[in-house]
Amino acid sequence: MKVSRLKHRFVEAFPEKMEEGMLYVALEYDTMSHMCACGCGNEVVTPLSPKDWKFSYDGKTVSVDPSVGSWSLACQSHYVIRNGNILWADKWDEKRIKAGRERDLAVKRGSAVPPTSAVPADTKPVTQRTEPPAVKRVDAKSAKPTSSFWSAVLAFFMGRK
Ligand SMILES: [Zn+2]
Numbered sequence: 001m002k003v004s005r006l007k008h009r010f011v012e013a014f015p016e017k018m019e020e021g022m023l024y025v026a027l028e029y030d031t032m033s034h035m036c037a038c039g040c041g042n043e044v045v046t047p048l049s050p051k052d053w054k055f056s057y058d059g060k061t062v063s064v065d066p067s068v069g070s071w072s073l074a075c076q077s078h079y080v081i082r083n084g085n086i087l088w089a090d091k092w093d094e095k096r097i098k099a100g101r102e103r104d105l106a107v108k109r110g111s112a113v114p115p116t117s118a119v120p121a122d123t124k125p126v127t128q129r130t131e132p133p134a135v136k137r138v139d140a141k142s143a144k145p146t147s148s149f150w151s152a153v154l155a156f157f158m159g160r161k
Contacts, residue, residue, distance in 0.1 A: 001039045004086050008062040018043065023062055023081065025055065036070055037086045038077040044070055051107050058083070071097045 003021040010025050014033050018024060023034040030048040032055060035041065046053040046068060056063045061084035069078040069092065080087040092100065 003037050003039065005084050006034060006037065006062070006081055006086060007084065008057070023064070025062070032064070036073060036075060036077055037079055038075045040073060040075040040077070042070070042073050042075070044068060044073075051104075060084075069097070069100065071100075 001020060006021055006023045008023040008025055010027065012026065012028055014024050014026060014031075018033065018035050020035045020039065021037075023032060025032050027048075032046045032048060032053065034044055034046075036044050046064065048054060053068075054065050056065075062081065063083055064081035067078060067080045067089055069089075070076065071092070076091050078089040078091055080089055
Protein backbone atom coordinates (compact mmCIF):
# COMPACT_ATOMS: atom_id res chain seq x y z
CA MET A 1 0.00 0.00 0.00
CA LYS A 2 1.36 3.39 -0.96
CA VAL A 3 1.80 5.54 2.11
CA SER A 4 1.71 9.30 2.32
CA ARG A 5 3.04 9.63 5.84
CA LEU A 6 5.90 8.03 7.71
CA LYS A 7 5.85 7.66 11.44
CA HIS A 8 9.16 7.02 13.10
CA ARG A 9 10.45 4.73 15.75
CA PHE A 10 13.82 4.95 17.44
CA VAL A 11 15.06 1.39 17.79
CA GLU A 12 18.17 -0.41 18.94
CA ALA A 13 17.92 -2.86 16.07
CA PHE A 14 15.64 -3.23 13.09
CA PRO A 15 12.78 -5.65 13.57
CA GLU A 16 12.59 -8.82 11.50
CA LYS A 17 9.42 -7.57 9.89
CA MET A 18 9.12 -3.84 9.51
CA GLU A 19 5.79 -2.07 9.43
CA GLU A 20 4.85 -0.09 6.37
CA GLY A 21 4.68 3.62 7.00
CA MET A 22 7.28 3.43 9.74
CA LEU A 23 10.77 4.87 9.61
CA TYR A 24 13.08 2.98 11.92
CA VAL A 25 16.01 4.93 13.24
CA ALA A 26 18.81 2.87 14.78
CA LEU A 27 21.23 5.42 16.17
CA GLU A 28 23.41 2.61 17.46
CA TYR A 29 24.13 1.65 13.85
CA ASP A 30 23.84 5.12 12.31
CA THR A 31 21.26 3.72 9.96
CA MET A 32 17.63 4.27 9.12
CA SER A 33 15.37 1.79 7.41
CA HIS A 34 11.81 1.71 6.16
CA MET A 35 9.58 -0.16 3.79
CA CYS A 36 9.49 1.59 0.43
CA ALA A 37 6.67 4.12 0.56
CA CYS A 38 5.25 2.90 -2.75
CA GLY A 39 4.16 -0.32 -1.09
CA CYS A 40 6.36 -2.61 -3.15
CA GLY A 41 7.47 -4.37 0.01
CA ASN A 42 11.17 -3.67 -0.35
CA GLU A 43 13.26 -2.41 2.50
CA VAL A 44 14.99 0.88 1.93
CA VAL A 45 18.11 1.34 4.01
CA THR A 46 19.44 4.86 4.36
CA PRO A 47 22.73 5.09 6.27
CA LEU A 48 23.29 8.13 8.42
CA SER A 49 26.53 9.91 7.70
CA PRO A 50 27.69 13.32 6.55
CA LYS A 51 28.00 11.80 3.08
CA ASP A 52 24.79 9.80 3.05
CA TRP A 53 21.55 10.82 4.74
CA LYS A 54 20.76 12.85 7.76
CA PHE A 55 17.51 13.25 9.64
CA SER A 56 16.07 15.96 11.77
CA TYR A 57 13.58 15.42 14.55
CA ASP A 58 11.35 18.20 15.82
CA GLY A 59 9.96 16.19 18.70
CA LYS A 60 6.98 15.02 16.67
CA THR A 61 8.03 14.23 13.15
CA VAL A 62 11.16 13.28 11.28
CA SER A 63 12.56 14.77 8.09
CA VAL A 64 15.21 13.09 6.00
CA ASP A 65 17.72 14.68 3.67
CA PRO A 66 18.43 14.34 0.83
CA SER A 67 15.60 12.70 -1.11
CA VAL A 68 15.34 8.92 -1.22
CA GLY A 69 15.78 7.57 -4.72
CA SER A 70 15.38 3.81 -4.93
CA TRP A 71 16.91 3.41 -8.35
CA SER A 72 17.93 -0.16 -7.64
CA LEU A 73 14.32 -1.20 -7.01
CA ALA A 74 11.87 -2.04 -9.75
CA CYS A 75 9.53 0.73 -8.57
CA GLN A 76 12.24 3.40 -8.97
CA SER A 77 10.52 5.35 -6.21
CA HIS A 78 11.80 8.81 -5.49
CA TYR A 79 10.47 10.86 -2.61
CA VAL A 80 11.35 13.30 0.08
CA ILE A 81 10.51 12.67 3.73
CA ARG A 82 9.57 16.02 5.21
CA ASN A 83 7.98 16.33 8.65
CA GLY A 84 6.74 12.78 8.39
CA ASN A 85 5.14 13.39 5.01
CA ILE A 86 6.08 11.55 1.87
CA LEU A 87 6.48 14.08 -0.89
CA TRP A 88 6.67 12.22 -4.16
CA ALA A 89 9.27 13.43 -6.55
CA ASP A 90 9.63 12.68 -10.22
CA LYS A 91 11.29 9.54 -11.40
CA TRP A 92 14.67 10.00 -12.91
CA ASP A 93 15.71 8.68 -16.25
CA GLU A 94 19.00 6.81 -16.70
CA LYS A 95 20.95 9.95 -17.41
CA ARG A 96 19.86 11.68 -14.23
CA ILE A 97 20.42 8.58 -12.13
CA LYS A 98 23.93 8.38 -13.51
CA ALA A 99 24.53 12.04 -12.80
CA GLY A 100 23.20 11.55 -9.30
CA ARG A 101 25.52 8.61 -8.71
CA GLU A 102 28.47 10.57 -10.01
CA ARG A 103 27.54 13.33 -7.64
CA ASP A 104 27.44 10.83 -4.77
CA LEU A 105 30.88 9.60 -5.75
CA ALA A 106 32.13 13.16 -5.85
CA VAL A 107 30.79 13.68 -2.35
CA LYS A 108 32.48 10.52 -1.12
CA ARG A 109 35.74 11.62 -2.69
CA GLY A 110 35.40 14.81 -0.71
CA SER A 111 34.95 17.16 -3.63
CA ALA A 112 33.05 20.29 -2.85
CA VAL A 113 29.40 19.97 -3.72
CA PRO A 114 26.80 22.64 -3.09
CA PRO A 115 24.48 21.60 -0.25
CA THR A 116 21.29 19.87 -1.26
CA SER A 117 18.44 22.29 -1.22
CA ALA A 118 15.85 21.72 1.47
CA VAL A 119 13.09 22.56 -0.99
CA PRO A 120 11.52 19.25 -2.05
CA ALA A 121 10.76 20.45 -5.56
CA ASP A 122 14.45 20.98 -6.13
CA THR A 123 15.73 17.44 -6.11
CA LYS A 124 17.59 17.76 -9.36
CA PRO A 125 21.04 16.26 -9.27
CA VAL A 126 23.81 18.76 -9.02
CA THR A 127 26.16 18.11 -11.85
CA GLN A 128 29.60 18.15 -10.39
CA ARG A 129 32.47 19.50 -12.38
CA THR A 130 35.39 17.28 -11.61
CA GLU A 131 37.86 18.51 -14.20
CA PRO A 132 40.97 19.91 -12.53
CA PRO A 133 41.70 23.58 -13.14
CA ALA A 134 43.55 24.20 -16.36
CA VAL A 135 47.23 23.51 -15.84
CA LYS A 136 49.67 25.27 -18.10
CA ARG A 137 51.95 22.64 -19.47
CA VAL A 138 55.59 23.55 -19.53
CA ASP A 139 57.15 22.63 -22.82
CA ALA A 140 60.27 20.57 -22.19
CA LYS A 141 62.19 22.53 -24.82
CA SER A 142 61.49 25.84 -23.16
CA ALA A 143 63.02 24.75 -19.88
CA LYS A 144 66.53 25.37 -21.29
CA PRO A 145 68.52 22.94 -19.16
CA THR A 146 71.71 23.96 -21.00
CA SER A 147 71.89 27.43 -19.52
CA SER A 148 72.93 26.24 -16.09
CA PHE A 149 75.38 23.83 -17.72
CA TRP A 150 77.03 26.62 -19.64
CA SER A 151 77.05 28.94 -16.69
CA ALA A 152 78.74 26.15 -14.72
CA VAL A 153 81.31 25.76 -17.48
CA LEU A 154 81.78 29.49 -17.59
CA ALA A 155 82.19 29.55 -13.81
CA PHE A 156 84.77 26.78 -14.14
CA PHE A 157 86.81 28.73 -16.66
CA MET A 158 86.48 31.89 -14.60
CA GLY A 159 88.23 29.94 -11.91
CA ARG A 160 85.49 30.48 -9.42
CA LYS A 161 85.13 26.81 -8.68
ZN1 LIG B 1 8.85 0.73 -3.97
